[in-house]
Amino acid sequence: MRLQLLMICFFNGALGLQNDSSQAEFNPAVIFSHATELLEGDILQIKCMIPVTEETQGQLCIYLCKDGIGTRMERLTKSKSTQEFNVQQVAIKDSGNYSCVWSTKKHFVQNVTAEGHNTVFIQVREFGLGSIYLRNTVVFESASVDLICFGCNTKTVKSFHMYLCMNGAGVDMVVAHSDGIARFTLGQVKREDSGNYSCVYSIKKNPLGNVAVTNEKSVFIQVTEMDVHQWSVESRNVIRLLCSVGLVIAAVAFLIIHNFYSIKAMFCTTSTPATRPQTPKPDDTASCSIETRQLKERRESGQTQLSSTVSPQGEES
Incomplete structure (x- = not known):
């Protein structure tokens, strides 16, 4: 019994030493990632960088670890200090904490x-x-x-499947391009169409029945009956507005026409004396005739008096 316990302790100690020695063979590296949230079917792009030292001048093996366990391995030459890992079509199971380590020896990834x-x-x-x-x-x-629904801009995929949800259940789907914008139109809505509407998107196409996502970024649409009284009031307001606008337009048109004819008449009045001589009035003509006749009679009487004072021989009478 004691011999069995001693053997168990010996093997456990040896196993611990082996694990410690294997841990010592790996050196930590730095990890970078631009995106930390991905959709199923997207590409995970991660970069690992090691420090440049004399020890890292030779050929190295760099490992990508998820939750502390190796998942991928790439070889680094002495001319490189950075390695990029691309994981195609990630799934939900690929979620986790990622890190990078390197070693001068090649090990099984697992x-x-x-x-x-x-x-x-x-x-x-x-x-x-x-x-x-x-x-x-x-x-x-x-x-x-x-x-209008807005997703996210991406360069890894060319299009999305955008889903319109009502109360957390998918009701419609359209394909959105890489800008992540999609438009939905609800025609002939009814009162039962009232509810909370939101948008979700995915790379993979899913049946509408499988889309059940709660999104806090939602809007509530209230569909109400048409109020005839309210509609008639609004119609009357519109008619009044149109009549008021029509009266204003008519008044402006009247003023424009009135001013046009007033200016035209003024122009004709000022231009008449220069183009057509005035006709003398009847009273002015009569007075002119009387004055002429009187002047003629005076001349004739003066000539008669002169002839009576001078004789034909030139002597005075």
């Missing part, structure tokens, strides 16, 4: 248990939470409603 200088937490989601925009939140029955 046997690498170490962590680097720092860790990066990568979250992989099935759906991304988008934003929604709506101009009017209160609409009448049978109206048309336009909603």
Whole structure:
């Protein structure tokens, strides 16, 4: 019995020494990642960098670890100090803490248990939470409603599947381009269409029945019946406004026409003396004739007196 206990302790100690020696063979590296939240089907891009020392001048092996366990391995030459890892079509199971280590020896990836200088937490989601925009939140029955959804810009994929959700359940889907913008139109809405509307997006196409996501970035649409009285009041207001505008236009037109003819008449009056001589009045003509006749009679009487004082021989009478 004692011999068995001694053997167990010996093997446990040997195993611990082996693990410690294997841990000592790995050196920490620095990890970088631009994106920490990804969608299923996206590409995970991570860079690992090692310090440049005399020890790192030869050929090295660099390992990408997730939650302290190796997942991938790449070789580094002495001319490189940075290695990029690309994980294609990530899934939810790929979420976790990532780090990088390096070694001068090659090991089986699954046997690498170490962590680097720092860790990066990568979250992989099935759906991304988008934003929604709506101009009017209160609409009448049978109206048309336009909603605009905004996702995220990405360079790794060319298009998204954008889903419109009502009360957390998918009701419509369109394909959005890399700018992450999509438009939805609800036509002939009814009162039962009232509810909270939100947008989610994914790379993979999912049936609408499988889309059940709660997004706090939502808008509430209230569909109400058409109020006939309110509609008539609004119609009367519109008619009054149109009549007022029509009266203003008519008044302005009248003033323009009146001013035009006034200016035209003034122009004709001032130009008449220069173009056409005035006709003398009847009273002026009569007075002129009388004065002429009197002047003629005076001349004739003067000549008669002169002839009576001088004789034909030139003597005085």
